[in-house]
Amino acid sequence: MSYIEIEDLSFSYTGKRKILENINLLIEQGEWVAVLGHNGSGKSTLAKLMIGLLDPMSGSIKIDSTLLEEETTYEIRKKIGIVFQNPDNQFVGVTVKDDIAFGMENLLVPRAEMLEKIDFFARKVGMSDFLDKEPASLSGGQKQRVAIAGILAMQTKIIIFDEATSMLDPYARAELMDYIRELHDEGITIIMITHDIEEAMLADRLVILKEGKIHADGAKKQLLGQPEVFETSSLELPMAIRIAGMLENNDDKLKAVKEYLWEFSFDR
Amino acid sequence: MKNIVIGQYIPGEGFFYRLDPRTKIISVIVLMVAVFLLDSIYHLLVASGVAMILLLVGKISIGRVFRGLRPLLVLLVFTFVFQILFNRQGAILVNETLTLSATSIVGVLFLTVLWRMLARRGKFRFLLLLMYLGGLYLAMRYLTFWWQITTFPFVIYEDGVTMSIFVIVRLVVIITLSTVLTLTTKPTDLTQGLEKLMRPLKVIGIRSEDFALIISISLRFIPTILDEANKIMSAQASRGADFAEGKLKDKIKQVISLLVPMFIIAFKRSEELADAMESRNFVPGKPRSRINELVFNRLDVLTSVFVVMCLTGSILIRVL
Amino acid sequence: MGIQFRQVSYHYPSGSINFYPAISDISLSIAAKGEFIAIVGHTGSGKSTLAQHMNALIFPTSGEVEIFGSVVSKRRDKKVKYNDLRQKVGLVFQFPEYQLFEETVEKDIMFGPINFKVPVEEAREIAKKAIVMVGLDESYLRRNPFNLSGGEKRRVAIAGILALDPEILVLDEPTSGLDPQGKKQMMELFKDIQDKTGKTIILITHDMDLVYEHTSRVIVLNDGLLVYDGSPDALFKRDDLAKYHLNYPETIRVLSAIKERFGVDIDVYQKDAISAANVIRLVMGQ
Numbered sequence: 022m023s024y025i026e027i028e029d030l031s032f033s034y035t036g037k038r039k040i041l042e043n044i045n046l047l048i049e050q051g052e053w054v055a056v057l058g059h060n061g062s063g064k065s066t067l068a069k070l071m072i073g074l075l076d077p078m079s080g081s082i083k084i085d086s087t088l089l090e091e092e093t094t095y096e097i098r099k100k101i102g103i104v105f106q107n108p109d110n111q112f113v114g115v116t117v118k119d120d121i122a123f124g125m126e127n128l129l130v131p132r133a134e135m136l137e138k139i140d141f142f143a144r145k146v147g148m149s150d151f152l153d154k155e156p157a158s159l160s161g162g163q164k165q166r167v168a169i170a171g172i173l174a175m176q177t178k179i180i181i182f183d184e185a186t187s188m189l190d191p192y193a194r195a196e197l198m199d200y201i202r203e204l205h206d207e208g209i210t211i212i213m214i215t216h217d218i219e220e221a222m223l224a225d226r227l228v229i230l231k232e233g234k235i236h237a238d239g240a241k242k243q244l245l246g247q248p249e250v251f252e253t254s255s256l257e258l259p260m261a262i263r264i265a266g267m268l269e270n271n272d273d274k275l276k277a278v279k280e281y282l283w284e285f286s287f288d289r
Numbered sequence: 290m291k292n293i294v295i296g297q298y299i300p301g302e303g304f305f306y307r308l309d310p311r312t313k314i315i316s317v318i319v320l321m322v323a324v325f326l327l328d329s330i331y332h333l334l335v336a337s338g339v340a341m342i343l344l345l346v347g348k349i350s351i352g353r354v355f356r357g358l359r360p361l362l363v364l365l366v367f368t369f370v371f372q373i374l375f376n377r378q379g380a381i382l383v384n385e386t387l388t389l390s391a392t393s394i395v396g397v398l399f400l401t402v403l404w405r406m407l408a409r410r411g412k413f414r415f416l417l418l419l420m421y422l423g424g425l426y427l428a429m430r431y432l433t434f435w436w437q438i439t440t441f442p443f444v445i446y447e448d449g450v451t452m453s454i455f456v457i458v459r460l461v462v463i464i465t466l467s468t469v470l471t472l473t474t475k476p477t478d479l480t481q482g483l484e485k486l487m488r489p490l491k492v493i494g495i496r497s498e499d500f501a502l503i504i505s506i507s508l509r510f511i512p513t514i515l516d517e518a519n520k521i522m523s524a525q526a527s528r529g530a531d532f533a534e535g536k537l538k539d540k541i542k543q544v545i546s547l548l549v550p551m552f553i554i555a556f557k558r559s560e561e562l563a564d565a566m567e568s569r570n571f572v573p574g575k576p577r578s579r580i581n582e583l584v585f586n587r588l589d590v591l592t593s594v595f596v597v598m599c600l601t602g603s604i605l606i607r608v609l
Numbered sequence: 610m611g612i613q614f615r616q617v618s619y620h621y622p623s624g625s626i627n628f629y630p631a632i633s634d635i636s637l638s639i640a641a642k643g644e645f646i647a648i649v650g651h652t653g654s655g656k657s658t659l660a661q662h663m664n665a666l667i668f669p670t671s672g673e674v675e676i677f678g679s680v681v682s683k684r685r686d687k688k689v690k691y692n693d694l695r696q697k698v699g700l701v702f703q704f705p706e707y708q709l710f711e712e713t714v715e716k717d718i719m720f721g722p723i724n725f726k727v728p729v730e731e732a733r734e735i736a737k738k739a740i741v742m743v744g745l746d747e748s749y750l751r752r753n754p755f756n757l758s759g760g761e762k763r764r765v766a767i768a769g770i771l772a773l774d775p776e777i778l779v780l781d782e783p784t785s786g787l788d789p790q791g792k793k794q795m796m797e798l799f800k801d802i803q804d805k806t807g808k809t810i811i812l813i814t815h816d817m818d819l820v821y822e823h824t825s826r827v828i829v830l831n832d833g834l835l836v837y838d839g840s841p842d843a844l845f846k847r848d849d850l851a852k853y854h855l856n857y858p859e860t861i862r863v864l865s866a867i868k869e870r871f872g873v874d875i876d877v878y879q880k881d882a883i884s885a886a887n888v889i890r891l892v893m894g895q
Binding site for chain 2: 692695696709710720725755770773
């Protein structure tokens, strides 16, 4: 029994063209999975289906043995949270404090407990000094961290990042990735939707979507050894792996460099 | 864009800041009713004296409050002129004959041009307007020579003067009260206060929580949307749609070039926001716990007692 | 000609409504032809503020900007038609697809030229050329821009600026939100435009790989100050980029790691994977 079980999932907005087709995916607790794909590959649709914002055309999603359906969405959303792409459009509260509280308010958490948790999780994402700040005075990276705190405060075990770094500058992006790494170390299951390969290199496992189907699914190391998988799905390999792929195998020194280049890609 | 102040709220300390928003809202409404009940200019002057004392107690700068009156100056002047000219009751105070002649027309034109030019500078506009009106009177009163076209009577009655003062003082007091409310209450507290006060409306099917959420989200997005509007205006200006220059016909197209993108973005935003709220387990109509709580304290009780006294006072004055 | 900044500053007292980060005392000169410039710097460093001075969308609080002979300074000059300067320097905003508003692509592209009093028939011809220049075909002209894909919308929006036939094209993060394929195609498009027209192209970007591979000049802003103006090669040879919150291009990072690990003398300044592999072979192989 896997933590997340997606079985034969298909989705279409109009009933004609399928955005997702026969997706089968099993994700274990504590895994870090990067879902990669070109624009329009259906990766964000998959995220919305997993959190019950869209209804599948066919197939099923089970999270922690609970089948996702209308009656269970409320329970499922206690287990799985999502950080969206646009930092502005998911900031509900008037202040940081209010925004972290929003999810807990919906779960009827008593006020005293909320205040405690807000303090705890704001500290966790480095936003303790900003509790009374309004979103207009925060940077994009800060807003995304507030979103994470809001989800953590709901005791969520799985977080989906739906291109959550794509509107940030490289600095804020690296910073956010550090926080995500920390969450993973604490046992949170991370599903990272992205088209940035460098970002995906932090995951354990890569799932590549192409035109609504799973094009490849496997351990990072295994998939990176198959450059054709990336070439055929409009994705790029990390620079170090690309360089390694160009070097010959018939020379010991070059072999050592190749090995090192792989290492370099993994240890970012 | 950073730190834009929404509404008129100015952070500060003092009596009014410590009151519960509910007390403030109700008090302002009750005091307004009390002021409306007063029908004599003298009682009204007493009331405005009380209002002044309240401002002093609350450490609110009177200048601030009067700045709040500025947008309503035109209304005040209009009321004044209307009352003076058309109220025909009481003793006659002024009885003059005004003349429209070649010279007075020239004088009127000259004054109008002078007034418009000075007003464009932007300073002391209200004073200028009063001086202009006075000037008009003087011109038509004394420039009577050459080509008299027509003459007409200019009569001011006593009630005209008292009524105009009465109406203006009443307006000023009422606006002052509401300005105190908005100056000292955060928009979020205001919304929350309204939400709590509107709770009884549930009986007729209005859900005050939803209403409050809508208001607070709107407040939250005002700076974002302003920022966006600015960006799109700049982007269209880059395509030659200068919103400052151009003819009326071009203007219409320019406004469309701003509004269509704004609509599309607002739509996308609201959809994404709805997704974000839903994914954090928001279900419309379900009960929620609240992070911000309102609590009454002793000040609120004192204020309520004072307000009730004011109301009783004006009812008594009115009835007796 | 081109654009000259002379000691340009832009700031407003705190508390006033201000949409842009400040810049201070910036002097630089941009040629009207043939340059490919990148403006880089962290968020809030003033990159976009600088760009918006280039076509008089905002006015300096001190100093002056000369744009193709017209001087823009704090005091607005009635004789200068600021709107006309916007035709000379085309500015493509970030996520330009959001500025589309007409019901057909053709009308949307024609919006700019018509604002600049180009006759309708001529504007239609211009739209035809512009759509082809951004790599789409004429059949797109009749389509509704809102039914296009994200990448196509962005191309249409760029066509809308190209239709003004600006001398200089400024693009604010034109590749943001695109997937690797889309990014590559977008960069090819700019190269193509420059090859065909010789226009100066200015990119505002965070992507150092792109800066290193494509541009011939970099302007670095840090907290509103101009801290570097020169070739990308010389910039990335410096070892103090971290203090400007800048990264090194990926090729340099990879090759530097090899250099350190294997203790070999390798020329790390390579712009793409192929030349990087070549230098590795040269130093390490037989």
